[in-house]
Amino acid sequence: MPELPEVEVVRRGLEAHVVGSRIDAVEVLHPRAVRRHLLGGDDLAAQLAGLGVVGASRRGKYLWLELAPGDLAVVVHLGMSGQMLVQPPAAPREKHLRILANLDSGSQLRFVDQRTFGGWALAPIVDVDGTALPEPVAHIARDPLDPLFDADSVVAAIRAKGSEIKRVILDQTVLSGVGNIYADEALWRTGIHGNRPADRLTRPQVRLLLGSVTEVMSEALAQGGTSFDALYVNVNGESGYFDRSLSAYGREDRPCPRCGAPIRREKFMNRSSYSCPKCQPRPRGL
DNA sequence: TATATCTCCTGCGGGC
DNA sequence: TGCCCGCAGGAGATAT
Numbered sequence: 001m002p003e004l005p006e007v008e009v010v011r012r013g014l015e016a017h018v019v020g021s022r023i024d025a026v027e028v029l030h031p032r033a034v035r036r037h038l039l040g041g042d043d044l045a046a047q048l049a050g051l052g053v054v055g056a057s058r059r060g061k062y063l064w065l066e067l068a069p070g071d072l073a074v075v076v077h078l079g080m081s082g083q084m085l086v087q088p089p090a091a092p093r094e095k096h097l098r099i100l101a102n103l104d105s106g107s108q109l110r111f112v113d114q115r116t117f118g119g120w121a122l123a124p125i126v127d128v129d130g131t132a133l134p135e136p137v138a139h140i141a142r143d144p145l146d147p148l149f150d151a152d153s154v155v156a157a158i159r160a161k162g163s164e165i166k167r168v169i170l171d172q173t174v175l176s177g178v179g180n181i182y183a184d185e186a187l188w189r190t191g192i193h194g195n196r197p198a199d200r201l202t203r204p205q206v207r208l209l210l211g212s213v214t215e216v217m218s219e220a221l222a223q224g225g226t227s228f229d230a231l232y233v234n235v236n237g238e239s240g241y242f243d244r245s246l247s248a249y250g251r252e253d254r255p256c257p258r259c260g261a262p263i264r265r266e267k268f269m270n271r272s273s274y275s276c277p278k279c280q281p282r283p284r285g286l
Numbered sequence: 287t288a289t290a291t292c293t294c295c296t297g298c299g300g301g302c
Numbered sequence: 303t304g305c306c307c308g309c310a311g312g313a314g315a316t317a318t
Contacts, residue, residue, distance in 0.1 A: 001311065032295080036314095061312075080311055081296080096296085115295050117312060163289065172313075180311065270291080271311055 002078040004061060004143055004177030005220035010084050011063045014056040014109075017086045018065065021103040022052045033098035033113060036075075036121040036136065047122050048074065048101065060143045060176025064123075064134050071125040073134040079117025085110045143177035144214040145221075155206045158198050165201060166194030167269060169213065178213060181249045182220070184274050186212040188248035188256075193280040194273050200283075219245065248274040 002010070026048045028034050028041030037044045048067075055066035057073075064073040076084065085094070087108050093100075099111035099120055111120060123134040131148075133140075142149045154175050161168045166187060169178050178186070187194050189212040192205065201209075223245065247257045252265040256276040266273050 003312095035294095077312080079295090079313085113295095114297070115311090117295065161288090167289090170312090269311090272309085 001080050001179060001181060002061060002082065003179035003182050003217070003220075004145065005182075005217050007058055007061050007063055007078060007177075008145070008221055009224055010078070011056050011058045013086070014063070014065065014084060017107070018103065018109055019053050019056050021105045021107070023048050023050070023109075024102045024104055025049055026102075027100040028098075029100065030098040030113075030116065032116040033111060033119045034121065036077075036119050044074075044120065044122055047072075053103075059133065059137055059146070060140050060172055061179070062134075062137045062140060062176075064137070066125070073123055073125055075121045075123050075134045075136050076111070077118050079113060079115065079119070081114040082118030083110075083112040085112060140172050140176045141174055144175060144210065144217065145177070149175075151207065151210055154210060155203060158206050158210075159201065159203065161198040163198060164195045165192060165198045165209070166273065168198045169209070170269075175210075175213075177217065180271055180273075181246070182213065182216050184249040185216045185246060188274075188276060188280060189216060191279045193275060193282050194268060196283045248276065250274065 026045040028045055031041060034041045034044050051067040051070075051072070053065045054068045057064055057066065062075060062077055064075045066073050076082070078084070081096075087110055089102070089106070089108050091108075094110065094112045096112050096114045097110055098113050098116070101109040103109060111118070113119075121136060123136050125132050126135050126138060128138045141154075157174050158165070158168050161174070166183050168174055169183050169186070170180070183194070186209060190205070190209045192201070192209060198206075248263055251263045251274060253262045255261070256263055256279060259276065259278045261276055261278040263274055264277050266275070
């Protein structure tokens, strides 16, 4: 499941292999992959043809290719299973190939997405607080790896929320890039149960949690991201290794690396949360 | 306005 | 062997 580190690995791959190319032609093979491009797949393909790729950027889990001429970008979200692959034209088409772009370099940029939660959309670049962003990304908060990330104001924003802390750090308008895996890992590192109300945490606790979020995502990035199966790969189709370093996520009944208690799994927001019953006691009353 | 829940989707694994 | 069901989860839409 691509979260910030995985998306950053993909962005770096696109910067190395796609930026500097021109898009010659685009084939949209599944309408859901372009559902956020309101004018449809034919329009997307027609508008992209002939444009040059001049940059690859990211905020949180969104990435985009900056295009020229014109202040346009193709915004990409990988959803749960999206892959951006750079392939030779002779390579066999992937089973879940959704969008195909032929580049003047002779390579193909392929968007492969089994579960079709991801997609592409063409959007204008707008100015948001002095930063140029594609319009669909304008509401997304800065992520912890952003040089302009303001930890003090994010701590205040988190503590102003009445929801549970895990729900708040998954809210991409508060801080971006965090998904279920790294939320569980950061909460485990900090010893905080995800059901604790955000507005009951102290400033030092929230600051520590933000530090853990940054730390765990930086470590994951250094290892090429987290991968559980073939669904997450970089542009060359290679998987990361961080899943071997996870302490809580996906480790139900296995010993907590800190205290040895069996990791528990609980339902939360229609998905699973993993935590240590000793290191992360439930808030009173739950 | 803030918060909570629902929905979309596909492949896999378990149970019968 | 085949069918059914639950599970995985990001984020926009909808409900409270």
